[in-house]
Amino acid sequence: MDALKTMVTRAALLLLALTLGACATPRPTPPRRDTAALRYNITYAREPQRGLEVEIVLLPSSPRDFLFRQPERVETVWALREDGASSALRLHGGEVHVPSGTRFLRYFYPLESPSRGGERSFFSGVGEEDAWHVAGRAYLLRPRVVPPDLRVELTVDGTDALLPWLPDDAGVYHLRGEDLVDSGFHGFGGRRCEARVGASVLEVALLGRFTHLSDSEVCDWLAQAGREVVTVRKTFPHPRITVRVVPVPGADEPALFGMVQWSSPPSISILVGQDATAASMKGDWVAIHEMLHLTHPTLLPRVAWLTEGLATYYTELARARSGRQTAQAAWQELTDGFARGQASAGSRTMAEVVSREGDWQGVYWTGAFFALRLDVELRRVTHGRARLEDVLELLATRGPTSSLAGFGAAVDTVAGAPLFDALLAHQLSVPAFSDLGSLLDRLGVQIDPGRVKLQAAPDSRLREALDGGRPSDDAG
Numbered sequence: 001m002d003a004l005k006t007m008v009t010r011a012a013l014l015l016l017a018l019t020l021g022a023c024a025t026p027r028p029t030p031p032r033r034d035t036a037a038l039r040y041n042i043t044y045a046r047e048p049q050r051g052l053e054v055e056i057v058l059l060p061s062s063p064r065d066f067l068f069r070q071p072e073r074v075e076t077v078w079a080l081r082e083d084g085a086s087s088a089l090r091l092h093g094g095e096v097h098v099p100s101g102t103r104f105l106r107y108f109y110p111l112e113s114p115s116r117g118g119e120r121s122f123f124s125g126v127g128e129e130d131a132w133h134v135a136g137r138a139y140l141l142r143p144r145v146v147p148p149d150l151r152v153e154l155t156v157d158g159t160d161a162l163l164p165w166l167p168d169d170a171g172v173y174h175l176r177g178e179d180l181v182d183s184g185f186h187g188f189g190g191r192r193c194e195a196r197v198g199a200s201v202l203e204v205a206l207l208g209r210f211t212h213l214s215d216s217e218v219c220d221w222l223a224q225a226g227r228e229v230v231t232v233r234k235t236f237p238h239p240r241i242t243v244r245v246v247p248v249p250g251a252d253e254p255a256l257f258g259m260v261q262w263s264s265p266p267s268i269s270i271l272v273g274q275d276a277t278a279a280s281m282k283g284d285w286v287a288i289h290e291m292l293h294l295t296h297p298t299l300l301p302r303v304a305w306l307t308e309g310l311a312t313y314y315t316e317l318a319r320a321r322s323g324r325q326t327a328q329a330a331w332q333e334l335t336d337g338f339a340r341g342q343a344s345a346g347s348r349t350m351a352e353v354v355s356r357e358g359d360w361q362g363v364y365w366t367g368a369f370f371a372l373r374l375d376v377e378l379r380r381v382t383h384g385r386a387r388l389e390d391v392l393e394l395l396a397t398r399g400p401t402s403s404l405a406g407f408g409a410a411v412d413t414v415a416g417a418p419l420f421d422a423l424l425a426h427q428l429s430v431p432a433f434s435d436l437g438s439l440l441d442r443l444g445v446q447i448d449p450g451r452v453k454l455q456a457a458p459d460s461r462l463r464e465a466l467d468g469g470r471p472s473d474d475a476g
Contacts, residue, residue, distance in 0.1 A: 136183025184263025309367015341365025
């Protein structure tokens with residue numbers, strides 16, 4: 001990853017180069033001698049069981065307390081001293097205390113497990129033969145408290161790996177301590193392809209075989225989703241991301257499940273029916289939904305109804321803006337989703353709905369309805385000069401994280417007047433979808449039995465601006 005490459009240049013050398021008027025290409029600065037790091041050596045093993053042999057090389061200054069965030073598959077961690085003496089360390093709820101004098105920690109993480117299947121396997125290990133998917137947080141033993149200045153080196157041997165980060169020319173990944181905390185998704189083995197979106201690249205690991213899809217068709221599907229992100233943001237949000245695609249045997253649906261994890265850069269993984277076809281992938285919404293999460297900052301503390309609502313709302317508009325579905329189909333999908341959300345919410349207020357994250361239909365679609373309301377109001381008060389996408393662009397200049405208050409402040413900046421707090425307070429206090437009918441009427445979205453009809457209405461031009469794509473910057 002570009003942001004993780006060493007960019008240190010000694011001030012004296014720089015001053016000397018400037019003094020001499022040097023015009024030659026500067027030479028890379030050699031690594032400093034005092035930059036020792038906690039080191040992870042990972043080896044992919046095939047016999048007697050497929051898994052990851054992990055060795056952690058400790059320093060005298062290394063933390064003594066480590067933990068597994070998902071303590072499910074590792075039974076024993078071995079502590080080794082310089083003299084070769086070893087001892088088995090007991091795990092207490094995934095935590096382990098390292099005795100003084102320990103030089104190495106070693107353990108085996110099995111990728112194959114009798115309890116395969118389900119959402120937990122998506123994190124703890126799923127795959128076949130020599131193509132495996134696992135979350136970094138599942139197999140990496142990390143310090144319980146990560147010092148802010150902790151440096152980490154990581155190597156992988158025995159197979160081709162696709163991790164969120166880029167290695168150097170020697171194959172070493174140079175990480176920050178926080179990369180162990182937000183370690184993303186990892187792929188081992190499989191095949192590789194690339195999807196390009198403008199100047200950005202999506203590095204893809206195909207972790208298994210498809211019966212009807214070629215590797216190039218999988219990458220074309222992801223490239224299409226990436227181009228649709230650019231109907232919401234001016235450019236793809238990251239110069240490089242990684243995507244792992246895992247076939248699910250016995251399924252012919254397109255994407256079944258996907259998730260983005262906020263490693264740096266973000267990493268995405270998607271489960272796809274092994275028997276899916278190129279034609280069925282054209283109707284997929286999961287890939288674009290996950291990539292749309294890259295368009296907004298991470299909100300801390302987490303605000304699921306807003307982040308999921310934004311991605312859900314833009315999933316339909318982006319597919320219409322790209323031409324993958326008609327405007328009518330987009331509004332059909334939105335209104336069908338609002339109906340499911342309304343059925344789940346009942347008479348509860350938005351505040352009551354979003355307080356229960358387990359109610360995903362209510363949370364996602366209440367959030368999507370709020371995103372629609374917010375987008376419409378922004379366009380209305382600015383007479384079409386501003387839109388919700390402008391809020392995302394502004395937030396992108398303010399860093400990778402924000403808060404609900406920060407999001408609201410960006411809305412008000414784009415609107416040129418206070419807007420967010422009053423609109424949110426109103427929506428939170430009334431039944432979740434009570435304003436839906438009047439909003440759709442003004443937009444000219446008529447719900448007939450079995451289908452949606454788009455018609456002339458006071459705000460039908462505004463509706464066409466929503467689903468018709470991003471105007472050029474000089475459109476006025």
